[in-house]
Structure formats: C-alpha cells, structure tokens
Amino acid sequence: MRNLQTHLRQLRERAEKALTLPSPFGPDFDPALYLKEETGAAATGEDLSRRMQEAMLLSGFDPEERDRAGSFMQQNDAVLYEEVGRAYQGQVEIMAIEKALEKYDWLWDYWWQAVPVDADKYTAYAALYQKGGYFIRILPGAQVDRPIQSCLLQSENESSQRVHNIVIAEEGSRAEIISGCTTVPQVETGMHLGISEFYIKKGAFLSFTMVHNWAEQFHVRPRSGAILEEDATFINNYLLLKPVRSLQSNPRAVLRGKGARTRFNSIVYGQEDTVLDLGTVLELHAENTRGEAVSRAAADGRSRIMMRGKLVASSNTAQARLECKGILLSPGTEMAAIPELEVQGAPRADLTHEAAVGPISREAVEYLMARGLTEEEATSLLLQGFMKVGITGLPEILEKAVDEMTETISLGGL
C-alpha cells in the first residue's frame, strides 16, 4: 500500500475519536476497565491443561486436530499455534495477523475495510490496543475438504482479548472454518473484542462457524463484516449456549458481486443474567444476490435477548429473507425481535421477514405427552427441533452441542 504510514495514522485518528462512542445497541461498558499489561500464555500448546482442553472442545476446537486441515490457537495475547496440515500446504495459509501483515504488504488493503474502525468505542479499543488474531487465506481454486479450526482462549481473570482476524477465500476456493472463543473455568470476568473481516472472492465458498463459550461476567463485543464478490457464497453460523454477562454483535455482509449468496444462522441460549443483543445486516447491492438470516433464541433464567435483523437491497433482482424466532422458557426473561427491511431504489427487490416470540406451546407439549413422553422429554424434543429447524449446514459437533443443551432445559415454571 502506498502511503501506509498515512493510512495507519488516519485509522488511528478515527479510532481515537471513537473511543467514547457507545454502540447504538446493547448495554454500554468501559473497555478500559479490562486493559491489562500484556498477558501471555500460561501453558504451551503441548502442555494444555485438561480444563483448557475441555473448554476448547466445547467451542468446537479439537486439540488433537483430528480431521482438521489446519489450526490456529491464541491464549490471551500470545499466539500458541499456527499450523497447516501437510496435505493442505499450498492450499491454505494460517498465521498470526501481525506476521501476515509483515509478510504481505497487500494485506493492509483489507485492514479495516469490512468493519469501520470508528463504528463505536469497541472497534476503537480493538484498533488501538489490538494484540493478535488470525490470518486465514484459502488460495485460489483450493478445495479444502476438512475444516480449518481456530481457538481464541482467555485464561486470565479480569483481562481482555482485542484480536483482529482476516479471512480471505480466494477465487474459486472452498473451505470451512470452525472458530471457537472460550474461557477456562476459573475465569469469571473479562472482555473480548474481536474484529473479523471476511473477503470472499469470485466463485468462492466459505462456511464459517463461530462458537462462543464465555464466563458469566464476561462482556463480549464481536465486530464482523464480510464482502462478497461475484458468485461468492458465505455461510455464517453462530452458536452461544453458555451464560455471559453481555454480548452485542451485529455482523454485516455486503453482497457486491452479482449472484453472491449468504446465509447467517444463529442459535443462542440465554441463561441466568445474560444480556444478548444480536443482529445481522445483509446488504444486497448486485443482481441476483440472495440472502437469508435465520435466528433461533431460547431465553431462560433472567436473561434478556434482543434479536435484530436488517435487509437492505438496491437491486431489483435481489431476494432476501429474515427469520427471527424466540422461545421464552422462564417468567423472568425478556425478549424482543426487531426485523427491518430497506429497499433502495429497486422496487422489484424481494425482501421478507418472519418474527415470533412466545412460550413453548402447551398444546404441543400435551400432545406429545399423550403419546407417553414425560413433560421434560416433550419440551426437550420441541426445543431441540425449534433451535435447529430452518438451520442448515450446521457442523455435526455443534448439532450435538445443541441437542445436549436442549436435553438439560426444563420449562422453568412456565
């Protein structure tokens, strides 16, 4: 990049101006409370404690790398592991983002392009105090037949991660990434700011599954953006099944190339005092683009869940659908679904939405009980189906996690 220093200075200035800018959505908090001295790794990749390994498994990361094309792992601020499987050398690149920026001058052209650096104070803190994150690049035409995995692990209490990830699926490539963000059990409080930028080039296919597994007093602010070129496909799955203090995210996909397709699936389970504010923004700006955003939420305990969704179309041949459905499992919960559709000068664009929030149908539970299922079994069967219905392409490990989660839920007094 020409004038890199000027570009970086401008980014820094924009971030500095946004340092006190709250997010338009979700509860506000001060990220400065969680800025600590640099925290490194407590263990090496080969010496991960059993509890750490369990936490990683819960977030979809297999420390033994069975059936994986490559892995990236970061503990606190330290990158522990960045490896591509032997069979996938020349097809995939995985490395710490700092290393990648050093290696590839052109990467700066992508830096903060899909996510604005000054979107709010969380992007600003992530920019000014960034440490680590991954660079994953699937090389042109590569057909990566095993998932690539990443794990961002926090093992220090009252600390934070401020990572910046860039994923580039080059022309005609195909890959699946499972990205887990997790804490170890002794961590109670902290913050995670994660910037993720996805660039899906012409004809490429990328499936990205993010699994969050946080602690009860954790604040999480992921900021994701995706840019899709012609005939690109981006599948984004998001799964949150553990309590967290607050999590606010509103990922945005911009379909710039004709024929681009995207689908965002999210499955969240709010427990205890969890506050979730989750949305998806799909912008369809080219011919024959297609978008779907499907979310399923179950609210238990005293959790509060806000489900947002926004579809924007500026092409007459664009089609997109938004579906937000939530189930209330306990009397102390709050939930809202806010779908938004916007057409910009394209009167034949086809945007639809469906939103529903309510309890599990008593009639449905009773109908199943009349077949001999207990109330718990009937509820679990309905909830299991509810959380997964309409969600396609969920990796098997996560399907299993959803099944296990729903088996533990009861009606909580409703």
Place this chain on the structure above:
Amino acid sequence: MLEVEGLTVKAGDRIILEDISLTIAPGEVHVLLGPNGSGKSTLLRAIMGMGDQEIVSGKMVYNGEDITRLSVDERARLGVGIAVQHSPALPEVRLRDLAGLLAERYKTSWRSMAQALNCDHLLDRGLNENFSGGESKRAELLQLMIQNPRLLLVDEPESGVDLENIAVVGEALNSLLKGEKIKERAKAGLIITHTGHILNYVNADRGYVLINGRLVCEGNPRDLFEVINKRGFEGCLECATCKRI
C-alpha cells in the same frame, strides 16, 4: 376397562360436564354423539387428562386404577391413547423423529406401519405442518399404532378427511381397536362421531347422546343415529327407542 363415575368438569366458572357416568368394558367400543358445544371433546380430554379444565367431582378408573389425578403421560403409559380432532402443528418435530422415539419407547418397529398408512412422504416434514386433513389423521394414527393403547379415545375421526381417507382412517382404527394378537382383543374405544361414517368400519357396541354437558340417553349407536338423522338431537330427547339416562 374404563369407569367414569359422577364426573363434573368446569372451565373457568362454567360447568362443561355434569355428573357423567359411563362404563366401557374390555372389548367394547362406544360412540359419543351430541351437538356442537355439548362437551364431547371435553369429556375425551378429561379422560386423557389434557387441557386446563378442572375436575369438580367424580372420578375416572382405568383397569381398576383411579387415574383422575394422573398426568397425561402417566395415563398414556398405562395404556390410554387419544386421537384429537385437530392435531396441533409441530413444525419443530419431524414425524420420522417422533415415530423413532416412540418405537424405541414402545419397543416396536414402525416402518411397515408408516408404509401401510401412506405416511412415507410425510416423514421428513414438520409434524402436521401444512398437512392435509387426511395426512394429519394418518400421521396421528401412525403414532397411535406405535403406542398401541388399550383404551383408545377418538375425537371425530372423519373431521377434515375426504372419503378416500375415511376408509384408510376407519380401517386403521378398526385394526387398532381389534388388536393383532389374541391377548389384545380386550381393547376398548370411545369415539366421537358427527357423521357416523366411522360406524361403517368400526363395530360399535353402545352409543351415548351428550347434550349441554349431560348424558341424556344411551342405546344401540345405529338406532341413535337413525333418530338423530330424522329428528335431530331434540328429537333424541323425546324418543323412546333408547334408554333415557
């Protein structure tokens, strides 16, 4: 098999069923007739334990066990089954998954049953989601065949079903009520019917007329139907063909 004794049921402040008594012996099938809103469905749901109506007095005894306060699933596991008039849509549950779960529970195999009921094309759809009336009934019959209840409660099996499907439903109900094995011949049923079509398939032993929450008469079901067809339910109150209760 089933004794209902002096059952009075209310919903909110309104009495829906008053002092209902009936006995269904093993091997018998009874039918329940009555105008809309007379309380027929409430009676079946009360026997199954479904709904939020309140039992004010009376009791229900199944095979010698008082089931009045048992939950729906406890009654089902004792051998009581129900085919409701309008099955709720359960888009979350695929028929295949439910059939598999029930087959595991009741230790039976279900694939040939699904085939016989022409349910194969419904297996991977959400239960009753955009099903036709006939498809809904057949999907429910599949569940009941797996469950194989000893006392079968059936609420208007002809409702929303075309003539072709009435034959399938009728024959399936008949087979469910007869049972396949000699020891199952002691099954029993209580069927609500408006049209009487089901009587072409199921041999009913006794009929009741329920009006305004009270059983007003009982007798041969075909005789009762004849009177009702000629003179309406009001005529039923006046006739001397059947036994006035």
